[in-house]
Amino acid sequence: xxxxxxxxxxxxxxxxxxxxxxxxxxxxxxxxxxxxxxxxxxxxxxxxxxxxxxxxxxxxxxxxxxxxxxxxxxxxxxxxxxxxxxxxxxxxxxxxxxxxxxxxxxxxxxxxxxxxxxxxxxxxxxxxxxxxxxxxxxxxxxxxxxxxxxxxxxxxxxxxxxxxxxxxxxxxxxxxxxxxxxxxxxxxxxxxxxxxxxxxxxxxxxxxxxxxxxxxxxxxxxxxxxxxxxxxxxxxxxxxxxxxxxxxxxxxxxxxxxxxxxxxxxxxxxxxxxxxxxxxxxxxxxxxxxxxxxxxxxxxxxxxxxxxxxxxxxxxxxxxxxxxxxxxxxxxxxxxxxxxxxxxxxxxxxxxxxxxxxxxxxxxxxxxxxxxxxxxxxxxxxxxxxxxxxxxxxxxxxxxxxxxxxxxxxxxxxxxxxxxxxxxxxxxxxxxxxxxxxxxxxxxxxxxxxxxxxxxxxxxxxxxxxxxxxxxxxxxxxxxxxxxxxxxxxxxxxxxxxxxxxxxxxxxxxxxxxxxxxxxxxxxxxxxxxxxxxxxxxxxxxxxxxxxxxxxxxxxxxxxxxxxxxxxxxxxxxxxxxxxxxxxxxxxxxxxxxxxxxxxxxxxxxxxxxxxxxxxxxxxxxxxxxxxxxxxxxxxxxxxxxxxxxxxxxxxxxxxxxxxxxxxxxxxxxxxxxxxxxxxxxxxxxxxxxxxxxxxxxxxxxxxxxxxxxxxxxxxxxxxxx
Amino acid sequence: xxxxxxxxxxxxxxxxxxxxxxxxxxxxxxxxxxxxxxxxxxxxxxxxxxxxxxxxxxxxxxxxxxxxxxxxxxxxxxxxxxxxxxxxxxxxxxxxxxxxxxxxxxxxxxxxxxxxxxxxxxxxxxxxxxxxxxxxxxxxxxxxxxxxxxxxxxxxxxxxxxxxxxxxxxxx
Numbered sequence: 001x002x003x004x005x006x007x008x009x010x011x012x013x014x015x016x017x018x019x020x021x022x023x024x025x026x027x028x029x030x031x032x033x034x035x036x037x038x039x040x041x042x043x044x045x046x047x048x049x050x051x052x053x054x055x056x057x058x059x060x061x062x063x064x065x066x067x068x069x070x071x072x073x074x075x076x077x078x079x080x081x082x083x084x085x086x087x088x089x090x091x092x093x094x095x096x097x098x099x100x101x102x103x104x105x106x107x108x109x110x111x112x113x114x115x116x117x118x119x120x121x122x123x124x125x126x127x128x129x130x131x132x133x134x135x136x137x138x139x140x141x142x143x144x145x146x147x148x149x150x151x152x153x154x155x156x157x158x159x160x161x162x163x164x165x166x167x168x169x170x171x172x173x174x175x176x177x178x179x180x181x182x183x184x185x186x187x188x189x190x191x192x193x194x195x196x197x198x199x200x201x202x203x204x205x206x207x208x209x210x211x212x213x214x215x216x217x218x219x220x221x222x223x224x225x226x227x228x229x230x231x232x233x234x235x236x237x238x239x240x241x242x243x244x245x246x247x248x249x250x251x252x253x254x255x256x257x258x259x260x261x262x263x264x265x266x267x268x269x270x271x272x273x274x275x276x277x278x279x280x281x282x283x284x285x286x287x288x289x290x291x292x293x294x295x296x297x298x299x300x301x302x303x304x305x306x307x308x309x310x311x312x313x314x315x316x317x318x319x320x321x322x323x324x325x326x327x328x329x330x331x332x333x334x335x336x337x338x339x340x341x342x343x344x345x346x347x348x349x350x351x352x353x354x355x356x357x358x359x360x361x362x363x364x365x366x367x368x369x370x371x372x373x374x375x376x377x378x379x380x381x382x383x384x385x386x387x388x389x390x391x392x393x394x395x396x397x398x399x400x401x402x403x404x405x406x407x408x409x410x411x412x413x414x415x416x417x418x419x420x421x422x423x424x425x426x427x428x429x430x431x432x433x434x435x436x437x438x439x440x441x442x443x444x445x446x447x448x449x450x451x452x453x454x455x456x457x458x459x460x461x462x463x464x465x466x467x468x469x470x471x472x473x474x475x476x477x478x479x480x481x482x483x484x485x486x487x488x489x490x491x492x493x494x495x496x497x498x499x500x501x502x503x504x505x506x507x508x509x510x511x512x513x514x515x516x517x518x519x520x521x522x523x524x525x526x527x528x529x530x531x532x533x534x535x536x537x538x539x540x541x542x543x544x545x546x547x548x549x550x551x552x553x554x555x556x557x558x559x560x561x562x563x564x565x566x567x568x569x570x571x572x573x574x575x576x577x578x579x580x581x582x583x584x585x586x587x588x589x590x591x592x593x594x595x596x597x598x599x600x601x602x603x604x605x606x607x608x609x610x611x612x613x614x615x616x617x618x619x620x621x622x623x624x625x626x627x628x629x630x631x632x633x634x635x636x637x638x639x640x641x642x643x644x645x646x647x648x649x650x651x652x653x654x655x656x657x658x659x660x661x662x663x664x665x666x667x668x669x670x671x672x673x674x675x676x677x678x679x680x681x682x683x684x685x686x687x688x689x690x691x692x693x694x695x696x697x698x699x700x701x702x703x704x705x706x707x708x709x710x711x712x713x714x715x716x717x718x719x720x721x722x
Numbered sequence: 723x724x725x726x727x728x729x730x731x732x733x734x735x736x737x738x739x740x741x742x743x744x745x746x747x748x749x750x751x752x753x754x755x756x757x758x759x760x761x762x763x764x765x766x767x768x769x770x771x772x773x774x775x776x777x778x779x780x781x782x783x784x785x786x787x788x789x790x791x792x793x794x795x796x797x798x799x800x801x802x803x804x805x806x807x808x809x810x811x812x813x814x815x816x817x818x819x820x821x822x823x824x825x826x827x828x829x830x831x832x833x834x835x836x837x838x839x840x841x842x843x844x845x846x847x848x849x850x851x852x853x854x855x856x857x858x859x860x861x862x863x864x865x866x867x868x869x870x871x872x873x874x875x876x877x878x879x880x881x882x883x884x885x886x887x888x889x890x891x892x893x894x
Binding site: 192193196199200202203204206207210214521522524525527528533540541543544545547548549 | 723724725726729792822823824825826841842843844845846847849
């Protein structure tokens with residue numbers, strides 16, 4: 001068993017200059033107020049033994065988060081903690097130090113261990129050997145040696161899982177628990193499930209692909225059936241034979257059409273079929289464009305169209321000419337010949353002239369008569385104004401002359417003149433119409449001549465004067481039409497042959513598609529035969545074996561842990577019960593029972609803490625009782641007949657927290673009992689408890705009093721109870 | 723499993739439902755045992771272990787399960803039935819057919835199996851690889867031969883086949 005003898009602390013946390021502590025007596029007491037350095041003294045023991053393991057979040061201790069080891073009030077701290085420990089074989093010295101190298105910001109730590117035989121090792125080997133010597137992790141140290149307040153709480157106040165964990169560690173069942181934790185952490189079953197799920201997903205993908213491909217096969221088969229291809233013809237052999245037939249047909253057609261033979265290789269396998277399909281269709285399309293007669297047909301179609309256009313124009317022109325002639329005839333019929341009209345117009349003009357002259361003359365006479373009448377009306381008795389003769393009733397006579405003769409002559413003349421004017425206007429109008437028609441006729445003649453020329457050019461011949469252009473064009477058009485029909489027939493026949501070849505090619509494509517889909521479906525079936533799949537299967541088997549083995553290991557380890565725990569509890573049960581009753585003095589508890597079972601779900605030990613009637617005690621205990629319970633378990637196991645670790649000492653940091661006066665007294669008495677078995681290092685700020693310890697502990701003691709701590713000087717420590 | 727075998731089984735499952743499908747597979751497995759050279763094959767419909775197959779010294783008693791999921795229910799009565807046959811000198815087996823792509827028969831030692839819901843992966847460590855490979859191949863051939871007729875005839879058809887082969891059928 002390892003027990004501390006001497007401790008030297010320098011530069012560690014609140015410490016500046018080196019300070020020595022001796023643990024040569026069975027009990028060492030550290031007494032002082034908060035922040036005086038007591039806990040740092042205990043922490044120094046932790047640090048020298050466990051290094052960085054006692055720092056940070058990993059420790060599970062809240063105050064260790066962001067914890068610093070070196071004295072932050074020193075400029076260039078050199079941290080050094082030495083712990084001399086007694087072994088069965090002699091003493092060993094553990095020295096851990098930390099310093100800041102020049103020009104570096106981080107602190108470098110180093111460990112040196114000197115063994116009883118004088119051998120000194122350092123570095124990682126020292127860490128390894130020290131670990132072997134201690135046989136305790138820091139977490140175990142916290143619960144089996146160093147009774148930290150957080151550990152006390154973990155035993156009774158937290159989740160059953162944490163309590164069970166803490167008691168397991170107290171019982172030295174850490175290794176088993178760690179094995180179980182490690183096996184759980186590996187989550188082998190979960191990973192196995194993940195692999196299985198992924199395999200399942202892969203299988204689903206295969207299923208989906210299979211369904212799709214089988215649908216494609218069915219569809220391809222149906223399409224082939226619709227094209228008249230029987231199911232038993234959906235073979236590679238059939239496809240290759242058909243390909244050969246298509247190739248032969250293409251060559252035959254090319255020969256018959258006097259075309260260059262296309263380059264189409266007869267396929268020998270599935271790959272060849274794919275290429276053949278493309279080549280054949282290209283060849284067929286190429287030959288379509290070059291079918292004999294096609295060029296001539298195109299040319300003749302254009303020619304025929306031109307002839308048709310010309311016929312329409314000729315027809316139009318002819319109709320116009322006819323219409324014009326009819327118009328002329330109609331005009332002549334209504335008005336007479338143009339010549340006659342042209343002759344009549346000057347005659348009518350002359351007559352009109354004459355009549356207008358007569359009218360002028362008559363008007364002259366009429367003017368004289370009117371004058372005479374006006375004169376005579378004014379001068380009734382006057383002689384004739386013309387001859388100067390006295391004529392009886394001259395006025396009357398003249399008036400009668402005017403009304404009976406002249407007026408009639410004037411009216412007649414005016415009437416004639418009007419009629420002549422109307423006539424001449426009419427004739428002129430008709431003459432104009434004749435003129436217009438005549439001009440039209442001239443234009444038509446010119447156009448007709450042009451059309452005749454076009455006919456001659458189109459027909460490439462000379463037209464005689466009496467040749468009927470339209471008839472000539474009609475004849476030519478009929479001839480061309482006939483030729484076109486011949487060509488169309490021939491071309492249609494060739495295209496039909498090509499259509500047949502193309503159909504055969506399409507049928508071949510359907511067979512090929514079917515075979516392709518079938519091959520794709522078959523590929524899925526090959527997956528299981530592949531080496532990769534077999535390897536995967538083998539790996540799955542291995543995983544299953546590993547999971548099974550780990551399950552069996554867990555069961556075995558759990559059983560071992562429980563058995564060992566039972567044995568240790570059996571040894572300590574009485575003491576624990578004793579200590580608890582001694583500490584708590586709770587009259588309701590006559591017997592404390594600690595039972596261990598295995599939680600089937602987690603394979604971990606589960607501890608039931610019950611009273612004499614089997615009822616769970618934890619709900620009815622006060623805080624002091626709970627602390628007492630925790631202390632009882634800790635101390636009971638620590639002092640039980642079977643040793644649970646290699647460290648022969650206990651560190652208690654403020655164990656009297658939450659204890660009343662009576663509890664403190666009892667604790668002091670209890671610790672006296674414990675000191676018979678283990679070296680004790682007790683730190684307290686509780687003056688009352690300290691006095692109880694001084695008064696109660698029967699073993700020899702070393703006391704250190706911690707006074708005021710200052711940054712400049714560090715803790716102020718004096719040895720001695722007062 | 724061959725695609726063709728799988729397709730046929732899927733059709734059987736769709737046509738007849740899971741219960742009948744299980745029985746059909748049991749009978750086809752019995753035929754497979756017969757073709758594997760086991761001279762004495764017993765197929766049971768209701769009471770007792772599903773299949774016994776014996777060939778001189780080698781004697782197997784097999785509980786047959788089919789599933790489309792990832793687990794099977796291994797019941798107390800199954801374990802008890804196998805234990806009873808084990809007392810008669812039979813080696814206890816569990817045959818599981820998972821009807822999924824890439825899956826096939828698992829033939830496993832049932833000696834250490836506890837009753838309950840068993841995930842198929844947990845059976846893998848107990849596989850009888852040689853027997854499994856043999857039966858898988860034979861089963862595929864049986865499906866190929868009798869699958870179509872089983873679609874229409876179901877168990878009744880296979881009963882006739884078993885009768886012709888001389889396979890003893892109990893609990894009819």
